[in-house]
Amino acid sequence: MDYRRFGDTLIVRMDPGEEITDRLRAVCEKERVKLAAVEALGAVNDFTVGLFDLETKEFRSNRFQGPYEIVSLTGTVTTKDGEFYQHLHLSAANAAGEVFGGHLSAAVISATCEMVVRVLDGQVERALDPEIGINLFRFL
Amino acid sequence: MDYRRFGDTLIVRMDPGEEITDRLRAVCEKERVKLAAVEALGAVNDFTVGLFDLETKEFRSNRFQGPYEIVSLTGTVTTKDGEFYQHLHLSAANAAGEVFGGHLSAAVISATCEMVVRVLDGQVERALDPEIGINLFRFL
Amino acid sequence: MDYRRFGDTLIVRMDPGEEITDRLRAVCEKERVKLAAVEALGAVNDFTVGLFDLETKEFRSNRFQGPYEIVSLTGTVTTKDGEFYQHLHLSAANAAGEVFGGHLSAAVISATCEMVVRVLDGQVERALDPEIGINLFRFL
Numbered sequence: 311m312d313y314r315r316f317g318d319t320l321i322v323r324m325d326p327g328e329e330i331t332d333r334l335r336a337v338c339e340k341e342r343v344k345l346a347a348v349e350a351l352g353a354v355n356d357f358t359v360g361l362f363d364l365e366t367k368e369f370r371s372n373r374f375q376g377p378y379e380i381v382s383l384t385g386t387v388t389t390k391d392g393e394f395y396q397h398l399h400l401s402a403a404n405a406a407g408e409v410f411g412g413h414l415s416a417a418v419i420s421a422t423c424e425m426v427v428r429v430l431d432g433q434v435e436r437a438l439d440p441e442i443g444i445n446l447f448r449f450l
Numbered sequence: 451m452d453y454r455r456f457g458d459t460l461i462v463r464m465d466p467g468e469e470i471t472d473r474l475r476a477v478c479e480k481e482r483v484k485l486a487a488v489e490a491l492g493a494v495n496d497f498t499v500g501l502f503d504l505e506t507k508e509f510r511s512n513r514f515q516g517p518y519e520i521v522s523l524t525g526t527v528t529t530k531d532g533e534f535y536q537h538l539h540l541s542a543a544n545a546a547g548e549v550f551g552g553h554l555s556a557a558v559i560s561a562t563c564e565m566v567v568r569v570l571d572g573q574v575e576r577a578l579d580p581e582i583g584i585n586l587f588r589f590l
Numbered sequence: 591m592d593y594r595r596f597g598d599t600l601i602v603r604m605d606p607g608e609e610i611t612d613r614l615r616a617v618c619e620k621e622r623v624k625l626a627a628v629e630a631l632g633a634v635n636d637f638t639v640g641l642f643d644l645e646t647k648e649f650r651s652n653r654f655q656g657p658y659e660i661v662s663l664t665g666t667v668t669t670k671d672g673e674f675y676q677h678l679h680l681s682a683a684n685a686a687g688e689v690f691g692g693h694l695s696a697a698v699i700s701a702t703c704e705m706v707v708r709v710l711d712g713q714v715e716r717a718l719d720p721e722i723g724i725n726l727f728r729f730l
Contacts, residue, residue: 314729316625316712321666323727345456347489347566349627351664351679353642361519361545362493364560372547379641381681381691382522382541382662384491386461386564397564399491401521401541401549401662401681405641407652407690409681410547411521420644422726424666424677426627432456446562447463449454485596487629487706501659501685502633504700512687522662522681524631526601526704537704539631541661541681541689550687551661572596586702587603589594 313337324423329416331396338387338394345430350383352423359400359412367443374410378402381409390436390445453477464563469556478527478534485570486527492520492563499540499552507583514550518542521549530576530585593617604703609696618667618674625710630663632703639680639692647723654690658682661689670716670725
């Protein structure tokens with residue numbers, strides 16, 4: 311991974327074998343990012359995405375292996391108890407162009423990941439919503 | 451729904467049962483947003499997306515019900531006759547990770563929607579293009 | 591095509607029959623854009639997307655024809671040897687709502703394309719990585 315900051319924006323290159331959520335955490339902790347909007351594209355060969363089933367309170371995940379191009383990766387960086395918290399959703403296309411996605415658990419880069427992290431000046435906390443079962447924005 | 455403004459950006463949390471286009475309209479009208487770029491992620495359980503068929507001038511829409519994760523939600527806020535106008539496209543993944551989408555008519559939130567609205571200082575109007583049959587950017 | 595600049599951002603309308611990568615190149619060359627993040631939505635009727643297979647070093651591409659709505663178009667504008675270089679990934683939905691995508695080679699607009707180009711003050715070069723076989727960010 312390498313990156314540079316241009317004004318409010320980090321332009322990040324992640325490299326083969328690196329895991330996206332791990333690297334985003336690293337760059338945000340190093341740059342002390344508390345609040346950001348994230349977009350990316352790239353290529354992965356092993357990713358796990360899922361869906362939180364509100365009825366069963368169960369996270370149903372799917373793992374995809376083989377060559378895939380990321381066609382969307384959108385998310386937010388906020389904080390929970392003051393610490394780094396990321397929420398990313400990803401979709402990716404296979405060699406036939408078919409697209410699969412969901413809430414991103416992990417994705418390993420095959421070729422590259424080009425990520426744009428727009429840092430905002432402020433902080434948004436999260437708190438567990440016991441009824442819904444997930445951590446939601448709690449504005450200070 | 452709740453939100454905060456950080457510089458040029460609104461960070462919005464929409465809540466279960468709320469409809470995304472309705473809530474985006476509300477926040478933009480309250481904040482007097484005339485021009486913005488929108489990105490979001492989240493989870494929905496009832497959404498209608500479609501495709502405008504230029505040959506038949508017919509909007510062909512598909513309704514999806516059940517648990518879905520939004521994997522992309524991209525759009526613009528502009529004005530038509532000076533009034534709020536939104537244009538959003540959405541795609542979402544089911545429990546198997548399969549992705550469906552199109553032009554967004556309506557989407558009801560199941561868990562949360564985290565929306566990033568980047569407000570631009572200016573205005574872009576729309577006008578109906580009679581040949582194409584849709585409202586296109588008309589720059590002042 | 592027509593566009594306006596609002597602060598750091600170009601709001602672009604591309605028109606029927608225009609090809610997206612051709613028009614993005616034109617607007618960036620005219621506006622002397624060296625570094626930018628791109629998002630868009632719209633409708634296309636002929637697009638070619640693909641996947642770079644790292645094992646065979648082969649670009650496997652798929653062409654889709656007929657009415658499609660762009661549900662995600664994400665990318666970066668950088669430079670290679672100081673000249674304009676774009677890297678875009680696209681996904682699009684057909685009339686049934688099914689989504690297909692990948693690395694964007696070309697896409698012809700049917701109705702409109704609404705593109706948001708956020709220009710950053712700086713430059714990121716690219717260089718061919720001989721092992722991976724593609725042009726990666728090389729930070730100056």
